[in-house]
Amino acid sequence: MSDTGRLDDIIAAHAGRDGPLLPILIDVQHAFGCVDAGSEARIAHALNLSRAEVHGVVSFYHDFTAQSDPRPVVELCRAEACQSRGVEALVEAAEAAAGSRVKIKTVYCLGLCSAGPAARVGDNVHARLDQAALVDLVQSA
Amino acid sequence: MIVARISDDALAKACGADAVAAAFAAAGCSVERVSSWGMHWLEPLVEISGVGFGPAVPADVAAILSGSSDKCIGAIADHPFISSQQRLTFARAGKTRPLSLEDYAATGGWAGLNRARSMTPAALVEEVTRSGLRGRGGAGFPAGIKWQTVRNAVGTRKYVVCNADEGDSGTFADRMVMEGDPFQLVEGMAIAAHAVGAERGYIYVRSEYPHAIAKLDAAIALAAQIISPFLVEVRVGAGAYVCGEETSLLNSIEGKRGEVRAKPPLPALEGLFGCPTAVNNVLTLAAIPHILSEGGASLYDSLGIDRSKGTMPIQLAGNIKHGGLYETAFGITLRELIDDIGGGTASGRPVKAVQVGGPLGAYIHPDQFGLPFDYEAYAAADALIGHGGIVVFDDTADMGNMARFAMQFCAAESCGKCTPCRIGSIRGVELIDRIRSASPAATDGVTALPQMHNAPKQPRSREADLQLLEDLCETMKFGSLCALGGFTPYPVMSALKHWPEDFA
Numbered sequence: 001m002s003d004t005g006r007l008d009d010i011i012a013a014h015a016g017r018d019g020p021l022l023p024i025l026i027d028v029q030h031a032f033g034c035v036d037a038g039s040e041a042r043i044a045h046a047l048n049l050s051r052a053e054v055h056g057v058v059s060f061y062h063d064f065t066a067q068s069d070p071r072p073v074v075e076l077c078r079a080e081a082c083q084s085r086g087v088e089a090l091v092e093a094a095e096a097a098a099g100s101r102v103k104i105k106t107v108y109c110l111g112l113c114s115a116g117p118a119a120r121v122g123d124n125v126h127a128r129l130d131q132a133a134l135v136d137l138v139q140s141a
Numbered sequence: 142m143i144v145a146r147i148s149d150d151a152l153a154k155a156c157g158a159d160a161v162a163a164a165f166a167a168a169g170c171s172v173e174r175v176s177s178w179g180m181h182w183l184e185p186l187v188e189i190s191g192v193g194f195g196p197a198v199p200a201d202v203a204a205i206l207s208g209s210s211d212k213c214i215g216a217i218a219d220h221p222f223i224s225s226q227q228r229l230t231f232a233r234a235g236k237t238r239p240l241s242l243e244d245y246a247a248t249g250g251w252a253g254l255n256r257a258r259s260m261t262p263a264a265l266v267e268e269v270t271r272s273g274l275r276g277r278g279g280a281g282f283p284a285g286i287k288w289q290t291v292r293n294a295v296g297t298r299k300y301v302v303c304n305a306d307e308g309d310s311g312t313f314a315d316r317m318v319m320e321g322d323p324f325q326l327v328e329g330m331a332i333a334a335h336a337v338g339a340e341r342g343y344i345y346v347r348s349e350y351p352h353a354i355a356k357l358d359a360a361i362a363l364a365a366q367i368i369s370p371f372l373v374e375v376r377v378g379a380g381a382y383v384c385g386e387e388t389s390l391l392n393s394i395e396g397k398r399g400e401v402r403a404k405p406p407l408p409a410l411e412g413l414f415g416c417p418t419a420v421n422n423v424l425t426l427a428a429i430p431h432i433l434s435e436g437g438a439s440l441y442d443s444l445g446i447d448r449s450k451g452t453m454p455i456q457l458a459g460n461i462k463h464g465g466l467y468e469t470a471f472g473i474t475l476r477e478l479i480d481d482i483g484g485g486t487a488s489g490r491p492v493k494a495v496q497v498g499g500p501l502g503a504y505i506h507p508d509q510f511g512l513p514f515d516y517e518a519y520a521a522a523d524a525l526i527g528h529g530g531i532v533v534f535d536d537t538a539d540m541g542n543m544a545r546f547a548m549q550f551c552a553a554e555s556c557g558k559c560t561p562c563r564i565g566s567i568r569g570v571e572l573i574d575r576i577r578s579a580s581p582a583a584t585d586g587v588t589a590l591p592q593m594h595n596a597p598k599q600p601r602s603r604e605a606d607l608q609l610l611e612d613l614c615e616t617m618k619f620g621s622l623c624a625l626g627g628f629t630p631y632p633v634m635s636a637l638k639h640w641p642e643d644f645a
Binding site: 020025056057064079111120 | 155181182307310311312313316348350351376377378379382393396398399400414456457460461464465534535538546550553556
C-alpha cells in the first residue's frame, strides 16, 4: 500500500475521537519514522486545521521529528537521579561506541531512578548500567 | 509444584527479571509475574512461599531451589524495609498479579467503588474532604474541595483526567501503581467520576512508560463492565515534560501544543474541551479506593501530622544503597529516610545533598535532615515535597553544575508561553557559566555605543553577577505562569546558598 494510503488509514482510525491530533501524530511518527511536511498538510486537511496549527504541534513535542533517521536509537537517561549514579562518566564511551551507526538520544527520566544509569532501546529498558554494559547495549542496538 | 513469584515491573525487567523467570520456568517451576515489592536494590526479587531471594540472576536458580542460596533475605513481609512501612496505596505491592481481576477482588478491590456508588455524590465528596487527602502531584491542594468545585460547576459534560505524566527525575510511584495495581487507579477514577458527575475519563501517560501504557490498556478493557457506564481512555504523551502541568496536559489531550494556560479559569470550571474537569495525580486517585472503603476516611485522617494527612509513597532514588518505594505517614524526617531506611549512599561516600521533589525541588543540605516530611514544613524551609521523590547525591556531586543543569533543563522543556521561563532560563545558564568561569562579562559592541547612556561601561563583578542571578530567580519565581519556571529557582538558589564553594 502506498504511504498516502497508510497515512489516510491512520487518520481514519482516529478521526472519530475527541482530540484526535496527538494520537494520529504518534502513529504517523511510529509508522514513517517522522512527520514530514506532506503528512502535516494531509492531516491538517483531514482535521480541518491549518497547516501552521499542525506544524506548531509537531514542532512542540520532542518525540516528533521532521525527517526520519534510519539509525537505531538508544535513549540514555541523563536526569538528576542518573547523574547522581554517574551517568555522565559513561557518555563519552557510549558516544564512541555509537559512532555514526547508532543515535544516542538524551532523555530525562525513564522512571528507573533507584537503579540508574538507565537506558531504553525500543520498548526494552535497561538499568544498573556500567560502562561495559552500556557499550554492549549500544553495539547490539 | 513450586511457585516462583517474580515481578514484571519495568524496573525488575530492566534488571533482568525476564531471564530469571524463564530460568525458573525451565527448572520446572510455575512462575507467577506479580507487582514489585518496591525493594529495588533486590530486584529481580524471587519469592517462593513468602521467602525472598535477590538480586537473582539465572545462575542462582539451582541454589535457590535447593535452599543453599546466599541471596536469601528471609520472609519478605518481615524485612525491615517492608515491615516498617504503612502501606495503603501500595497495600497490594508484591502480592498480586497486576492484571488479575481475581487477585484484585480477593484483596478488597472494588469495595470502595461499590460503597461509593451507594452514596450520594455530595456525601462522597464530603467523605473525601474529611479524609484530609491532598493532591499528591505536588501542589497539595485538598482533593475533596477540588471535586466539590467540579461537582457544583455547570456543564453538560464533565471529565475526570488522571495526570500520569510523571516526568520528575527521582519519581516512579505513579509508574509502579500503573504497572503493579492498575485496577486501583481505574477504581479511583470511577469513584471520582461518580462524585463529580463525569461520564468520561482520560489517563494521560508519558511516552517513556511503554509498560505502564500496555498494562493500563489491558486493565481498562478487563474492568470495562465493572466501571460501566464510566468510560476511560489512555492518552499517550509525546515527550514534553511541561505536559505534567495540568493545563498544558489538557491542551495536549485536545491535540494542541502543550502550552500552559493562564488561570483562572480553573480547570475545575473550564478544563478539557472547555468543560468542568477534575485533574488528579495517579497517587491521589489510587488513594481513593482505600479512603472510600469502610472506615477508610477516618483512618486516613488519623495518620500524618498537622495538615498533611494520611500516607505518602516516598521514592528513594539516586545514589542510595536501599532505593525503592517507601510508603509511610507524613512526618518522617530525611535522616530516618536516608540513613536508617536507605542505608546511606550506594557509593559508600558521605551524603552531600538531597533533592526532594524532582528537578524543581530544592537541594537540601545534611544540616536540614531533621525536617519532617510535611507540606508546610518544607514550604517554610524554601523547599517542596512535590511528588515525593528523593534523589541522594554523594560528595562527588558538583552543586554548581547541578544548578546549571536545573536552568538548562528548564530551557529545554519550557513551553515558551511566558517570558521569565523561556528567556530567563537561558540567561540563567549563561549567568551561572560566567560566575563559575570567573571571567567577567565582556561588554559587547552594543553596550559600548555612546547612545547606551545607562549601560554599565565596566564589566560586572562576580558579586554583581550573583546579585543578578538572585534577581533573575526572583523574577522567574514570581513572574512565571506555572511551576516549571516558577520553581526552577528552588534548586538554583538552594545550591548557591548551601554550597557557594561549588560556584567558584
